[in-house]
Amino acid sequence: MMHRPAPRLSPPPGFGAGFMGGLVGAALDLTGQQRIVSLSVNAELTDRLQGDIPFVEQVTLGGDVLMRGFLRGRLVDRSALVATLEYAWPIWVYLDGVRSNQKRGSGIEVLVAAGTDPIDEGTHISSFRFSIGTHHGL
Amino acid sequence: MGFNPSPRFALSAALLLALAPFAAGCGAPQPKFALRVVVDRDKDLEDHKFACRDGKPAAKVDDPCAPESYESSFAWDAADNTVFRPVAKFFAVDPGGEAKNVNAFDETPDSSWFTARISAKGMTPDEVANGPCLGGPELDPEDADGSWVIDHGKDNGANPGFRVKHKGTKYMMKADDAQVERASAATAIAARFYFAAGWFAPCDSIVYFRKSVLKLTPGLEIKANVGPSKKLDQKALDDILEKTSKRGDLFRMAASRWLPGKPLGPFRYESVRDDDPNDVIPHQDRRDLRGARVMAAWLNHFDSREQNSMDTWMQSEKDPESGHVQHWYIDLGDSFGSEWSEDGFSRRHGHSYLLDFEAIGADFITFGIPKRPWDEAQRTDGAENFGYYSARDFAPEDWKGEYPNPTFSRATEHDDAWATRIIARFTEAHVAAAVWAGKLTSDFQTQWLTRILMERRRLILHRYFAKLSPLTDPKVNDHELCVTDLARSTATYDASAFAYTADVRPIDGAAVSVPVEARGEGAVCLQLPASDIAASVPPSDRSRYRIVRIYNHASRGPLVVHAYDLGAPDGVRVVGLERPFH
Numbered sequence: 274m275m276h277r278p279a280p281r282l283s284p285p286p287g288f289g290a291g292f293m294g295g296l297v298g299a300a301l302d303l304t305g306q307q308r309i310v311s312l313s314v315n316a317e318l319t320d321r322l323q324g325d326i327p328f329v330e331q332v333t334l335g336g337d338v339l340m341r342g343f344l345r346g347r348l349v350d351r352s353a354l355v356a357t358l359e360y361a362w363p364i365w366v367y368l369d370g371v372r373s374n375q376k377r378g379s380g381i382e383v384l385v386a387a388g389t390d391p392i393d394e395g396t397h398i399s400s401f402r403f404s405i406g407t408h409h410g411l
Numbered sequence: 412m413g414f415n416p417s418p419r420f421a422l423s424a425a426l427l428l429a430l431a432p433f434a435a436g437c438g439a440p441q442p443k444f445a446l447r448v449v450v451d452r453d454k455d456l457e458d459h460k461f462a463c464r465d466g467k468p469a470a471k472v473d474d475p476c477a478p479e480s481y482e483s484s485f486a487w488d489a490a491d492n493t494v495f496r497p498v499a500k501f502f503a504v505d506p507g508g509e510a511k512n513v514n515a516f517d518e519t520p521d522s523s524w525f526t527a528r529i530s531a532k533g534m535t536p537d538e539v540a541n542g543p544c545l546g547g548p549e550l551d552p553e554d555a556d557g558s559w560v561i562d563h564g565k566d567n568g569a570n571p572g573f574r575v576k577h578k579g580t581k582y583m584m585k586a587d588d589a590q591v592e593r594a595s596a597a598t599a600i601a602a603r604f605y606f607a608a609g610w611f612a613p614c615d616s617i618v619y620f621r622k623s624v625l626k627l628t629p630g631l632e633i634k635a636n637v638g639p640s641k642k643l644d645q646k647a648l649d650d651i652l653e654k655t656s657k658r659g660d661l662f663r664m665a666a667s668r669w670l671p672g673k674p675l676g677p678f679r680y681e682s683v684r685d686d687d688p689n690d691v692i693p694h695q696d697r698r699d700l701r702g703a704r705v706m707a708a709w710l711n712h713f714d715s716r717e718q719n720s721m722d723t724w725m726q727s728e729k730d731p732e733s734g735h736v737q738h739w740y741i742d743l744g745d746s747f748g749s750e751w752s753e754d755g756f757s758r759r760h761g762h763s764y765l766l767d768f769e770a771i772g773a774d775f776i777t778f779g780i781p782k783r784p785w786d787e788a789q790r791t792d793g794a795e796n797f798g799y800y801s802a803r804d805f806a807p808e809d810w811k812g813e814y815p816n817p818t819f820s821r822a823t824e825h826d827d828a829w830a831t832r833i834i835a836r837f838t839e840a841h842v843a844a845a846v847w848a849g850k851l852t853s854d855f856q857t858q859w860l861t862r863i864l865m866e867r868r869r870l871i872l873h874r875y876f877a878k879l880s881p882l883t884d885p886k887v888n889d890h891e892l893c894v895t896d897l898a899r900s901t902a903t904y905d906a907s908a909f910a911y912t913a914d915v916r917p918i919d920g921a922a923v924s925v926p927v928e929a930r931g932e933g934a935v936c937l938q939l940p941a942s943d944i945a946a947s948v949p950p951s952d953r954s955r956y957r958i959v960r961i962y963n964h965a966s967r968g969p970l971v972v973h974a975y976d977l978g979a980p981d982g983v984r985v986v987g988l989e990r991p992f993h
Contacts, residue, residue: 304782306787307777308780310689334428336482360778362774362778362779363755363774363779364757364771364775364779365755365766365767365770365774365776366753366756366759367755368771378717381775392660
């Protein structure tokens with residue numbers, strides 16, 4: 274899956290915003306043989322300073338960034354809190370095995386994800402996704 | 412009212428009456444084995460005339476007409492056996508069945524593929540150490556400067572090298588790689604195991620030599636597996652020598668004596684060679700090829716694909732227009748832990764195919780929870796150059812080569828047990844003698860490799876002697892029948908596991924138990940009841956037929972001995988052996 278930045282439109286005149294984000298995570302190799310479980314929490318926030326924030330400047334999930342499996346551009350808002358529980362295990366030399374040169378190979382991914390409404394709207398699960406894909410590299 | 416049969420009824424009744432005597436005959440049990448000499452030599456060792464093709468003139472001694480050469484595609488063979496063949500065979504009704512070239516003693520007759528050596532006549536450790544080199548010329552490191560003429564590059568293969576010619580004999584010189592001494596040792600040691608067992612293998616020997624003994628012929632090239640050819644000039648030669656193992660000022664390489672006969676390319680692991688009238692048994696149905704899977708497993712000769720085999724046309728000395736095809740195992744240098752640049756493959760060698768859809772699928776759906784042998788593969792301290800070769804996690808029946816082999820895939824329990832009976836003949840002294848031929852610098856590595864081979868041998872014996880009887884080598888003295896229990900003679904199981912019982916029955920009579928005596932070195936003897944058959948009864952009469960079942964109770968199945976009681980003075984003659992599962 275190639276990472277291709279979405280085109281950004283020019284912000285409207287009089288617009289001002291601050292962007293903040295953070296990631297906390299931990300990973301554990303359960304057996305010492307590349308059975309790795311990891312948990313991470315990622316928060317992103319777009320804070321309005323002046324004028325309205327155009328949607329292209331808001332936090333966007335899906336695509337090949339956070340919440341993979343969701344179509345990019347469908348989950349857009351001023352803030353996002355994403356928790357990711359990941360389990361990776363090798364199934365072949367080039368499939369999520371850590372190779373002898375310490376570089377990651379390709380991976381087959383099975384993604385299960387749920388998206389909720391914003392916190393101020395009750396965080397009800399409003400969408401659910403199941404997808405299968407591959408990636409190469411980190 | 413009278414019975415008035417129809418013409419059809421009358422005809423049917425007449426037919427039944429006519430066939431009644433034959434039906435009665437069919438009901439009586441018949442001897443499974445006839446009274447005749449057991450076939451111990453295949454006719455494919457006999458020379459045959461080979462007509463020249465395309466108007467070529469009659470055969471010359473130095474350029475004989477011979478079957479067509481076969482060139483095996485490196486990439487296609489892998490792709491075909493990994494992907495296309497499994498898909499094509501998926502829906503095919505193609506049951507394996509038992510091997511075709513098996514004689515009445517459950518053995519393979521000597522042939523151009525396999526000639527029983529250690530299992531037939533026994534071998535001394537010295538004979539194993541000399542192996543295929545016995546009696547032929549070998550390179551002498553004390554030869555004069557410039558007397559080893561390099562006349563050809565070493566095409567293909569994982570390890571670089573070149574060919575030298577010395578006193579009319581050619582030798583393929585194979586260098587070591589980063590795994591110091593392993594590849595050269597492997598080719599020399601493995602060739603001795605294959606040869607002693609019965610397959611045909613080249614005389615591969617370790618030589619330590621001075622650089623000055625070599626003389627490079629200008630203008631040589633080396634063909635690679637993939638990519639363009641490279642020049643074999645002085646710089647390329649220096650690179651080969653720089654990378655190979657050394658002892659002081661001497662360079663170490665494996666010298667493989669050129670095979671006799673005219674090379675015809677590799678043999679195939681399926682079908683037959685169309686232009687060889689001796690080749691009548693489909694290769695995938697040959698026991699000697701199927702059983703080679705166990706031999707490859709023992710040594711971890713994972714690169715046991717068709718490219719590492721060779722056919723040669725052995726021209727008759729008497730008639731240059733005649734000859735036969737001989738089949739060889741060559742290039743055994745991957746044995747004993749060859750490593751690839753990708754560590755994941757090195758760990759998997761012997762445990763999975765390079766691209767093993769079954770293993771990938773299993774690991775995927777089980778979330779990697781089951782531990783795999785390659786997860787815990789480790790190198791041995793002091794023997795790191797032998798990679799991941801070890802007895803740890805070695806499961807003979809699960810052993811796999813680089814990619815599926817159409818013959819190995821059809822091996823049955825009987826084929827594997829056949830190979831195991833041969834491997835059982837290798838004592839520790841034999842194994843040590845073969846390892847000695849590797850001329851390893853480290854005494855520790857010599858002893859370690861011997862120990863690992865013995866442990867892997869024990870695991871093979873433990874597995875394949877569990878189901879089918881390991882009793883073999885029937886010998887009869889008058890009415891005393893003795894066999895050898897290979898499981899007991901090799902201490903495969905605890906001594907308390909062995910308890911012998913036997914029964915004897917005529918072809919249509921009841922079985923009678925007979926006492927069995929366990930003797931030293933695995934000997935098992937019993938006395939067959941003497942019969943009172945009149946001398947006038949023909950030798951092959953069914954009344955003389957005896958069926959003896961011998962259990963050792965450490966293995967599940969019995970040895971079933973079929974014999975004719977010929978009376979005095981000929982005694983009992985064994986005509987067949989069977990090893991059923993129960």
